[in-house]
Each structure stands twice: as C-alpha cells, then as structure tokens.
Amino acid sequence: MGWSDRGVEIKTPEQIAVMRTAGLVVGRTLETLRGAVRPGITTGELDAIAEDSIRSAGAVPSFKGYSHPPFPASICASVNDEVVHGIPGDRVLAEGDVISIDCGAIVDGWHGDAATTVAVGEVPADVRELMRVTEESLWHGIAAARLGGRVTDISHAVETYVRSQPHPDGGEWGILEDYVGHGIGSAMHQPPNVPNYGRPGRGPKLVRGLALAVEPMVVLGDNDTVLLPDDWTVGTADGRWAAHFEHTFTLTPDGAWVLTALDGGEQRLRELGVPFGGS
Template identity: 45%
Template sequence: MPGASPCSPADVARPSIYKTPEELRRMIAPGLATLASLDAARAAIRPGVTTLEVNDIADAAIRRLGGVSNFQMVPGYRHTVCASVNDDVVHGIPGSRVIEPGDIVSIDSGADVGGWSGDSAITVVVPDPSRPELVAARQRLSDVTEESMWRGIAQLAVARRLNEVGAAIEDYVESQGDYGILTDYIGHGIGRSMHEDPPVFNYRVRAKGPEVKPGLVVAIEPMITAGGIETFTRDDDWTVATVDGSMASHWEHSVAVHRDGIWVLTAADGGLSRLAPLGITPVPLA
C-alpha cells in the first residue's frame, strides 16, 4: 500500500540509523511543530466537526511554526493528517465525515522543518453522556494503547537492543486484557525522511535489532484493537480498518537517544510527566 505513516516492515528508506549531535538538534523543531498540530487537532475534535476541518486546523499549526506537512510529501497523499475513526485503525483520509458523540478518533501527524521530520499520533474519545459504558470502554482502549507506548519508550531508555521495545509493549498490553496488537504495521526510524530504518516492532520478535546508542531516533507507535488484528484496506486505497469491526487506537511519539539519555521530541516536556513514574528521567538535547 502507499507509504503513509505508520509503515510496514518493508516500507522504509535506508540512510544511517545514527544521527550526529547536530542532526539530533535539528530534529527538535519538527518535533515541536508536530506536537503543535496535534494539540490543535485535539482541541478541535468535537461532535459536528468534520475530519477535514481537523486536518486544516492541524495544517495551520504546522505552518505557523515554519513547517510543512511531511505527509503531503508521500506520493498520492495530499492531506496533513490521517484521521481514523472507530474501526479505522490508521491511514484514514480526512474528508466530509462528521465526528459524532462516542467516536474514538486517532490523528496521526508529521511536520518537516528544514528538511528534518517529526511524527506523532494521538487518540481522542469524544464524550457521549448517553452512552457512558461505550465511552469508558473506548477510553480504556486508548489508555492502554498510550501507556503501552510509554512502556516502550521507557524500555528504550535502558535497552541494549531496539527490539526490547516491542517486548515491553506486548507485555504491557497482554497484562491489561484481551486486546490485539497489529502486526502488519509498525514503527520506524525517522530523520531526514519520515520513514527510515530501523523497523520498530510493537511485539516480541526473535531478532535483537540494532544497538541502542546515541544518535538513534525512532517513532514508537503501537496500534491496538479491542478485538482481532486482521485488517483490510478500504476502497480509498488508504484507510486500514479492522475486519471484525472492533474499535482501534493509535499513539505515537518520536524519540531521540543521545549521549545523556533520551528525549521525546514530540512531547512538550520531553516525556517527563509520563516517564518519571516509570523510573526514567528524560534529558534535553544539549
């Protein structure tokens, strides 16, 4: 399928996976522009708003910070975000779909600033007072997905090999109940291109993966369903949905490993508020 974020295991470019300290610093600005776009999108999501309106608001936030959407650099894709609603997992195309109470909405966004990329995703559950149990179940799905991402990031901070990240994600998700981890779509390295080596699995694999050392920058992005993991691509040739109609959630951050620790490039505090309870203190890039 086309190469929107997230990627499949075979869908990455192949420059060096380790950046210099100066190159890491150049990735701060696109990370913050990506963050701004998702903050704006989160604030815009409410009943009656279309996914295209959310897209346009996110695009304006990136441009205010001097960036452009790196999603629009993907051949055949002309939008700033992917907006995936309910049983759509990833790659949903923004359009005329109206957001409704109780929807679970995943927004994936990326910015290019000065030729360097950021990539991040959030999930928002729209309130619906008339269906509290439905909203609670969908919020639980989002919470498990988000926390599994943070568990993966925390593991990155202490890992010797990259594929320890996927094992940490899988262990957490399995401890939380009967959720499904997509295996057809994974995380990736990021730098001058939005998708680079190495692949970042969200589940345990036999290979150890590359060494975790200064200069490694990866996008960690679990995609979790409330049911099965089988998916299909809708007729638009982009949107990936669950075969069984189960709800889905997608969370993602871009994370840099440097000589003094790790820093979440797409979080305002570098990930401190979520990593500190896990025993990790992120360190800003010098």
C-alpha cells in the first residue's frame, strides 16, 4: 500500500519550512503563556493573550472553530484532572494548580501544534514528578525516530521511558490510550496516529517530509477518562491529575528537527545523544 493510499501527507522542504514558521509562532506563544501563568489569572485571559500573539505574528489559530461542535477558543486550557481539550473561560487559576496549554497556529495553510504543562506557583512533589516524566517521555520518543524506522518506534520509546520511572505512590503511571499524537501538515490532524504505548517496528515508515505531533498524556492514576458536559473537555475518571506535553517534528537526513521548539530541539536532542537535523 502506497503513502497516498494511507492518506499520509509527505511535504516538500519548502512546505516544511513554512511549518517551521508556524511552529515558531506556536513556540513563542507558549513561551509567552508560561510567563503569564500566575495565581489569579483566568484561563480566558490566557486565551486572549494567545490569540493576540498568534494573530500579531500574521498567523491564524488552528483551534478556533475547529471540528463539531466548533471549538470556541485559540488554546486548550486543561486544569488539574482535566487532561486535554479544556475550554478557556472564567476559571481562575490558584496557587498549586497545574494547567496544560495546547496551542496551534496556521501560516499559509500549514500547521504547527505543541503543548506544555505549567505549574501555578508551588505544586506537590508527585505532580512535579508527573510533569517531569511526561515531558521527558516526549523527548525520548522524538529521539527514537530515525529515517527508515517506524511510527511505533516513537510510541515504544515514550512508554518505555514512562514505565522506567518510579511512581511516587509505588504504583504505575497511567498513559492515555484513547488520545494520541498524529500526523500534521495542511490539516492539524492527519494520519498516521502516534500512540504513546506499544511495540516498536509497526506503522508507516518514517521518511523525509513526514511531520508528526508527538504528545504524551500521562496521569497519576488510572488512564480511564470521561468527557465532560461541554463535549470537549476530557478529564480523568478517578479525579487524579494529568500532564500533557507535545511538539511537532520532522526528520531530515541529518536527524530530528523539532519545528515547534525555539531552538529546533537542538539542546535536548544533543543531551540525549542523537543527531540534530535542523538549520
């Protein structure tokens, strides 16, 4: 079965360059939002900051109006036990909360997508460890990608890292299975899916021009989720807290290039001992 039959979109170097422009808009917006998170700010105020940042850069928010029912905001803002797709609004952040912020931007029809989880002041040690494990698993997943490899090489690396880290309660981290990473390009969500668990060596080949959004979602408790009445927000069924980190990346002959990281991912990839493929 060929690439076109699978619906996997292969980009030209010129199209990847535009995606890098969109990725930088996303990366800079998330950096601005990390600096804006504080006790007393509302998730709606963060959304307004994000939309201004995206539009001021000449881009368009990927999320606003997306899907059915249409998503009403420019970011997803998921607090504490909310995992993903939280709708920004009147909720006031308090000391000790965590907020996962997912952001997308479109430049000339091409998308960038990334997410980060931010502590609001001081948070409990187990939550801080949850955030660290989730973010590190993202980088280990990207670091496992090689031209000629397979999509689930990334999945396996994410899961392997998470499972290797001791849980503060002596139990196991929960890795979401119903929500996964994805291909990205001229649409925000494209084939192939990129799960955060599973055996390596499966799925489409990793080839030049393929762009993927890798996004581990890890929880302190069980990985069962519930959809809240707004038909968007996904929360944990047991009420335990969650973290979510995401980057869009591609592979070049020189290595991985993280399109939504301000430095292209160079520092973290070199720390993990893998080649950096950006420019």
